[in-house]
Amino acid sequence: MKRTYLFRRPKDDDDEEDFYSQEAVKAKPIDPHLARNLGPTFAAGKDFVRASQKSQNEFYGNQKIVEASTSGGGGIEKQFRQMTHDERNNLSASIIKAELKGDKEKVEKLKRRLEEGIIEIKSKNGETGQEKNGEKKSVILMEMDRKSGLTRPAVASNKSNKMADNSDNKQHIMGVIEKEYSKQSSLDDMLAEEKRTTAEDQLSMFNRAAEIFSQNRQDEEGFFDDTLDSRKKRKCDKADSQKRQTMIKEHKFVERTLDSCSKCIESRLFEKHAVVATGKKTYLSVINWDGLSPEHCYITTMEHYSSCLVLDEDVWEEIQFWMKSLVNMWREDEEDQDCVFFENARDIHEQKHLSIECVPLPREIGDLSPIYFKKAIMESEKEWSVNKKLIDLSKNPRQSQGVRGLVPKGFPYFAVYFGLQPGYAHVIEKEKNFPVNFAQEIIGGMLDLHYKHWKNPKKQSFNEIKIKREQLRQKFSKYDWTEKNSTSLLDNEKEDEKEEEKN
Template sequence: MKQRQGAKKRQKDRPDPDSRNILEKPGQHTRELNPYWKDGGTGLPKEEKQAKRQNPVHGVGDNGVSWIRRAYQRAVQQAQEEGVPLEEIARRRWGSLEKLEELLARADGRESRDAGKRHESMDQLRMKGRKYEKGWKRPGDTSLHHHLPKKTLQEAVPEVPQVHGSEKSREDDGKACKVTKLTESEKNTLGAKIIKAEIMGNKELARQLQAKLDEARKYEDGLEGDGKEGREVEVVKTRIVSRVSGAGPSRRVKQDTHDSRGDRVRYFADDAKHSLHAMFEREKRTEGKESDETLLPFLAGKSQGATREDFDVDDLFVSRISDSKLVEKEEQQERKAAARESLGRQRAMESCRLCFDSPRLIKHLVVAMGKLTVCFSQPPGQLNPFCFIQAYLSVPGYASLVEGQCIISSLQHVSCCTTADEDVWAEIQDFAHGLVRMYEGEGKDVVFFESAMGLKHFPHLSIHCIPLQRELADLAPMYFKKAILECEQEWSQNRKLVDLKGKDVRHRIPKGLPYFFVRFNWKDGFAHVIEDERLFPQNFAQEILGGMLELEPTAWRKPQLERESQQWEKALSISKKWEPHDFTREILS
């Protein structure tokens, strides 16, 4: 058993004679499937080798065109050097001259077809990018290629022969450039060829055709100058307008944001159109609603135009028209807002209790009038004197917090101190200094405060004056400072406590903002910009002073209107005290 297994193993280890024959003579196995190995073949077809040997043109790069042309040039040079005809050299190398010319013609045909395909593909890309069939047509535009589709243009304009590098085409062009008399139909055809050549990008052909047309026109002008006159000639003007030359609107001029020294003068182009004060007042007046309503459709239109695939020149002009409509809409809204503001101011003045000309003013509450100033204007031929008073002093018609409380108001309707004129503010200061001197003899200090709130309803300026004993008045700054720091919300956009030491409220608070200010003896004090009027009480100062005086809350929350006799008594008492300190005794004339 072991001997048989050993014999089989030795037979397997022996080399197979058939495998040796396969390696030495490939393709001779009985199971070979390649028919080209039979009868001592090489395994490859003979016809492919013969075809490669017979084909002298190599398809590399330009498919052998340049190689055939160089071979033709070498044959011409060899014929000149040896002094034999070109047919002899061609017969030696290619068999005959006709065969060489056939190879040249075939190569030129391949090159022209490839160039035609390249021109056609570039023309399709150019037509797709510029969209001639949807281009915007200017009034009076007579050019065909701006609004006709490509198919119609090809049908309307005859085919223009392409210029190649062969000698036959050069000879044809030379013959075509001969000056002859052209009919109107031929001129129109030639003009159409010029247009098509420009569209296809063939500038050389367009230049040659234009030169031919110019020569023909000069020739006709010469014939007319020789005496051939008296016949009417119909002139057809052809206008060729480029897509780049002035078809659209001019580019917007970029505004300079820095001067020659490098300092910034503006941030946006319309900074000179809208001032910061006007923008702030409009924002506060509309609370940002109108600006948001205007901005949202503008952004939506911009994004829609940027994402649309068919956004073309027509859409660009439509978007610019919509921009102008937005500007007109904003101007119309501003006019309406100005009309509403004027109407609201008129209604506020009619119902105001502090305007001196208002019928609702209680006249017997007025203690003193401001300084009477007489001015003279000089119109032609006469002097026109006129008098005016800026402010007045009065007592409240309701129950006072303390004895001697009074109010300084402007004679005309002014909303707050920051919007008042310099003359009004100067007279208010004169009244304040007079009250400080008046109560100084009684051992009292005066607390002045104003709450400028609800400015869109056009309130009347009123500064309240509260005399306090000096021991209590010394604690007033601490009470007011703590109350201002704790008012409204914890976080604010503006500084909560503004110190008025050395400056008044007109130099500390921007014009147009609601505010509260308090001053002690018209020297030091504090101011606060009111950010949320719903969280800031209207009687803020009265609450603090009422707490210091330990009064009932009804004394400042809903004060009751006093009887007329009580009002007369208060007014006469303040008037007697004010008389020695009245600064209005001096009349300027």
């Protein structure tokens, strides 16, 4: 391949020798490891000749000059461009004004800028260089079902695109649509789509089908109108655009929810000093307010879930391990205490992190707690309700599942467990009629506590929470089921290190 050079006049024909001078650039040494892979032909670099810096500035005057600045340690790039004539004139006027004022430092600074002839490019938001947070990074859009609280990666369906590419109007009949779509989809695809779709998606599909059926009519001679095809394609494109905007909106909502959640371990608001013990997917933590008891705590998940209805089986099993350990701890205590576990899964559309609160009770009060909760649930909200007001969890064929399987996913509910015995559940009809501190009010009345213990509680300080955590951790250490798992993990790590040393 031939090398092309820019035409330049001889050195002797012009006095500006520096402008048209050339400089030789020697090849940089190549890493031996890379040179071995490149082979003998490309192992050694090549020297080349380039024009002077002044000549390059004039030749590339209308292009951007990028200068890398590594002073900040982050590899921030600054972009420069050549000055225009108006900018040079304004800069010269500023030099004259500075000379008249007698500001020698400013004059020298402006003269240097005028000699360089370049200025730094500023972004729209007033910052120089590239974006504030660096380069743009690709993210996976997340879609969320506001009712069930399930969050999953967004999948763009190509069903509408397939229908839009087909120009045959007969394909718009719903029976033919399902028939053709079933031919192109496998069983796994249909199963995945069934899990992804929600009630809103099905309603929108039927609405589109009814709209298409009403518009797809024949004229008097029995022919279809050709304008329906173009109208159909425009609607498909508009629907895809709206769906993408909805995905982006849901993704931003999920990000805001996870960032502002104080129970997610990856959140900046996570209170590490309140954690008593951690499992594989769940952890036990003390509350950050006075509580109904000094040992008032809660069980929650490391990942963000809105209720126990959407948990996996292994996560629910870990929660049961925590409940069994706490029951044994309080039962074998000197005071012989009973305990109550309750979950108030409300405001599911707001994606609040689930928490199962644990409150120890004296044995006499613990024996009467089912009567108190049953009466309070029957008298809650209005007299008439669509759903069954009181759900007895003991009637569940799988009693170890608790409320799971008895309440549909996406429904707000309240569930209470009395130790290891199944308790009661209640489907919340209207959240405004159901108190946020429903269980706290009942337990506070049973213990004859002041309402300040649960109504607008004051957050405790860092030291108070840490002291309370250490007291509960010391008492719970004897019944901590996570120690066996942690020791087994440490043993596995030591075995791996020994194998690496042998190798």
